[in-house]
Amino acid sequence: MKKLAILGSTGSIGRSTLAVVAEHPLEFTVMGLAAGRNVELLAAQIRQFRPRVVSVQDEEAAARLRELLPADKNPELLAGPKGAAAVATAPGADLVVSAMVGAAGLEPTLAAIEAGIPVALANKETLVAAGPLVMAAARKTGVPLLPVDSEHSALMQAMEGQRREDVKKLWLTASGGPFRSWPAEKLARVTPAQALRHPNWDMGAKITIDSATMMNKALEVIEASVLFALPVDRIGVYIHPQSIIHSLVEFVDGSVIAQLGVPDMRLPIAYALTYPRRLPLSGPPLDLGQIAQLTFEEPDLERFPSLSLGYEAARAGGTMPAVLNAANEVAVAAFLAERLSYRGIPRVVAATMEAHAPESLHSLEQVLGVNRWAREHAQNLIARTGAGNSS
Numbered sequence: 001m002k003k004l005a006i007l008g009s010t011g012s013i014g015r016s017t018l019a020v021v022a023e024h025p026l027e028f029t030v031m032g033l034a035a036g037r038n039v040e041l042l043a044a045q046i047r048q049f050r051p052r053v054v055s056v057q058d059e060e061a062a063a064r065l066r067e068l069l070p071a072d073k074n075p076e077l078l079a080g081p082k083g084a085a086a087v088a089t090a091p092g093a094d095l096v097v098s099a100m101v102g103a104a105g106l107e108p109t110l111a112a113i114e115a116g117i118p119v120a121l122a123n124k125e126t127l128v129a130a131g132p133l134v135m136a137a138a139r140k141t142g143v144p145l146l147p148v149d150s151e152h153s154a155l156m157q158a159m160e161g162q163r164r165e166d167v168k169k170l171w172l173t174a175s176g177g178p179f180r181s182w183p184a185e186k187l188a189r190v191t192p193a194q195a196l197r198h199p200n201w202d203m204g205a206k207i208t209i210d211s212a213t214m215m216n217k218a219l220e221v222i223e224a225s226v227l228f229a230l231p232v233d234r235i236g237v238y239i240h241p242q243s244i245i246h247s248l249v250e251f252v253d254g255s256v257i258a259q260l261g262v263p264d265m266r267l268p269i270a271y272a273l274t275y276p277r278r279l280p281l282s283g284p285p286l287d288l289g290q291i292a293q294l295t296f297e298e299p300d301l302e303r304f305p306s307l308s309l310g311y312e313a314a315r316a317g318g319t320m321p322a323v324l325n326a327a328n329e330v331a332v333a334a335f336l337a338e339r340l341s342y343r344g345i346p347r348v349v350a351a352t353m354e355a356h357a358p359e360s361l362h363s364l365e366q367v368l369g370v371n372r373w374a375r376e377h378a379q380n381l382i383a384r385t386g387a388g389n390s391s
């Protein structure tokens with residue numbers, strides 16, 4: 001039985017992970033759960049999966065959770081970043097599922113790696129903000145980082161049994177999001193409710209907005225570059241509105257291997273949980289006859305400038321991807337709170353990147369410092385009317 005610790009258990013990936021666990025009760029047991037503030041759902045998960053240790057975002061959430069749990073047979077209850085790190089290093093855990101959203105996932109993920117525990121990684125922001133540090137830590141402790149992102153899982157699957165030196169280029173697919181065919185003028189009036197309506201995937205709010213701006217693909221290009229040790233100029237993007245081909249690998253002889261599947265995150269999650277074994281999963285099979293057409297387009301970098309910002313940040317290297325990520329987190333939160341326009345998001349990110357002189361990456365403290373600086377800078381830009389706030 002594989003013993004799991006799940007960071008971000010109340011989120012979209014966390015819930016899908018627990019759905020896989022519930023479907024295969026003889027395969028997995030849950031040692032630890034970490035979440036933010038949704039204590040009602042967390043309490044239900046505790047009752048169902050009986051973890052030994054649980055953590056929430058802060059003491060206030062911990063107090064609310066305590067009231068929901070019976071007085072006896074409760075897990076150890078922790079709070080804050082230290083609590084999340086304790087769940088990530090839960091004694092006896094065989095695998096940590098890293099599925100918190102944003103740079104908040106960095107410290108517990110690194111803690112798991114440093115403790116020698118393999119990680120199924122959904123939290124792409126960790127690799128974007130601190131890729132070289134995270135990969136160096138994984139090399140040092142020899143733990144595998146198993147991608148949960150469907151694109152990176154697809155790339156890993158397409159490269160299975162292949163020689164890395166035979167890989168010419170990686171191609172990530174992107175659905176194009178809800179505004180794929182919208183003209184530029186219409187993008188000036190996008191509302192959070194429209195941006196939250198993703199055509200193919202049901203995901204958390206932040207990644208759904210990132211998909212609508214294509215920043216998600218920018219983060220994934222950087223993630224792929226870090227995970228598969230390739231320069232970003234050998235990573236391309238195709239818009240593939242059906243979300244059936246999850247990514248492709250082009251080899252030096254011109255062969256291209258793709259991985260296909262229905263758009264259901266339980267598939268890449270289950271593959272990461274039992275790699276290299278595959279678990280049978282319930283749900284409708286892929287019916288290509290029904291789908292009939294798989295189409296591809298080049299991304300439009302003028303309407304979706306966030307994608308170019310990702311390439312720029314990766315080429316600048318060092319601390320620049322952490323700045324891109326932090327500024328984007330702040331800008332997305334401001335857009336969702338209706339304090340920033342949709343087109344203001346890449347403007348705030350670009351302006352924050354412009355104000356930063358990248359340094360080479362050497363420590364977690366440095367990344368956390370840069371993250372704080374970029375968040376503050378982006379917040380100030382948004383507060384100053386007109387700085388990226390206009391449509």
Ligand SMILES: NC(=O)c1ccc[n+]([C@@H]2O[C@H](COP(=O)([O-])OP(=O)(O)OC[C@H]3O[C@@H](n4cnc5c(N)ncnc54)[C@H](OP(=O)(O)O)[C@@H]3O)[C@@H](O)[C@H]2O)c1
Nearest residue numbers: 008010011012013035036037038100101122123124203204
């Ligand atoms: N959703 C997808 O299909 C998908 C696909 C590929 C990759 N990913 C990546 O997976 C990660 C999670 O995405 P998601 O869509 O599952 O996000 P989500 O639904 O928003 O869930 C985020 C989770 O993180 C928790 N959390 C947030 N801030 C926290 C903090 N400071 N301390 C502790 N817990 C915190 C939330 O807790 P509460 O809700 O309890 O507050 C929730 O459990 C992201 O990095 C995303 O890019 C997601």
